[in-house]
Amino acid sequence: MISRPVLAPEIGTLSGDSAEFLVLCTIGAVAEREAWARLERISLDYQLRKRKVMGGSPTPSVLGALAFYFVFLLGLDGLVLIVRAQNGTTPPSEVSALNSVFNQWGISPPFYQWNISGEPCSGTAIGTSIRWNINSRDYNPGIKCDCNGTLCHITQLKVIALDVVGGIPEELWSLTSLNSLNLAQNYLTGPLSSSIANLTQMQWLNLGLNALSGEVPKELGKLTNLTVFYFDSSGVSGAIPSTFAALQNLQAVWGSDNEFTGSIPEFIGNWSKLSSL
Incomplete structure (x- = not known):
């Protein structure tokens, strides 16, 4: 099982407490849960394949790379959502x-x-x-x-x-x-x-x-x-x-x-x- 980092957005401390911002936070939380569930499935599949082929266990570096990739995507998506919420849209x-x-x-x-x-x-x-x-x-x-x-x-x-x-x-x-x-x-x-x-x-x-x-x-x-x-x-x-x-x-x-x-x-x-x- 991969250790999942604790994410505490503390919405009350962020600027912009509008309904739109809360909706965006909710969307981000859902995306986060889905992404980590997918990461765990990929990790489990990798471990099974590794043991079946080589009788060994996956290296921490590979799992670390996978974790970094998903966290990066989550952060990027969240940043886009927040920037759009703060700066508005073009007609x-x-x-x-x-x-x-x-x-x-x-x-x-x-x-x-x-x-x-x-x-x-x-x-x-x-x-x-x-x-x-x-x-x-x-x-x-x-x-x-x-x-x-x-x-x-x-x-x-x-x-x-x-x-x-x-x-x-x-x-x-x-x-x-x-x-x-x-x-x-x-x-x-x-x-x-x-x-x-x-x-x-x-x-x-x-x-x-x-x-x-x-x-x-x-x-x-x-x-x-x-x-x-x-x-x-x-x-x-x-x-x-x-x-x-x-x-x-x-x-x-x-x-x-x-x-x-x-x-x-x-x-x-x-x-x-x-x-x-």
């Missing part, structure tokens, strides 16, 4: 949109970073211990979420230099909580959709070094929270929309190596916060 519409975008682009994050198919606002997407930088290739592709109570929203998304080919899926513009978006150094084609106006929370936007076409949509002028806009070598053309006069919070704009026409708009002189052009 299904955002989950669906993110999955659609990544599927169309043929990309996915490493499995250990965050769970795109189930709950994307998990792992590194909500972790506070990692060094997240929207302009870094670490955790790429990657997202960051803002969680408040039981609800999480995707606020940052980066897909940098991953050789993505094709247009920007329309579903991307439905992620209306985005405040930072980096799609630089890919092979994105086609025009920018006027639906970009949906991203009214956008503050940091990089579309540079792509193969887009057509004019910059005038609707982009509705992103009045925008402070950084990089679209150099992006492939856009035409005149700079007059609606850009409303972008009074801009601090950095890079738009070189495009096929712009017409004169430089005078309203650029009114971008009083601009420090890099």
Whole structure:
């Protein structure tokens, strides 16, 4: 018989005494009992086979390895349940949109970073211990979420230099909580959709070094929270929309190596916060 460790969760000492948390603890306890029962069955079967074949007894190291494996799985499952209970869930519409975008682009994050198919606002997407930088290739592709109570929203998304080919899926513009978006150094084609106006929370936007076409949509002028806009070598053309006069919070704009026409708009002189052009 394997000695089973004594587990005393002391629920009263844990933060979050909601009904949801109690349910999760109950689920964890059931899973624990089932796992240890299975471990004992495996151990007994192993002992019988060992005695039958070699007339000996199983080594402690083998049983120890089995025990460690099951305890590890129990701990991992419990951690996932607790993290989800504390940080909330992502709206299904955002989950669906993110999955659609990544599927169309043929990309996915490493499995250990965050769970795109189930709950994307998990792992590194909500972790506070990692060094997240929207302009870094670490955790790429990657997202960051803002969680408040039981609800999480995707606020940052980066897909940098991953050789993505094709247009920007329309579903991307439905992620209306985005405040930072980096799609630089890919092979994105086609025009920018006027639906970009949906991203009214956008503050940091990089579309540079792509193969887009057509004019910059005038609707982009509705992103009045925008402070950084990089679209150099992006492939856009035409005149700079007059609606850009409303972008009074801009601090950095890079738009070189495009096929712009017409004169430089005078309203650029009114971008009083601009420090890099």
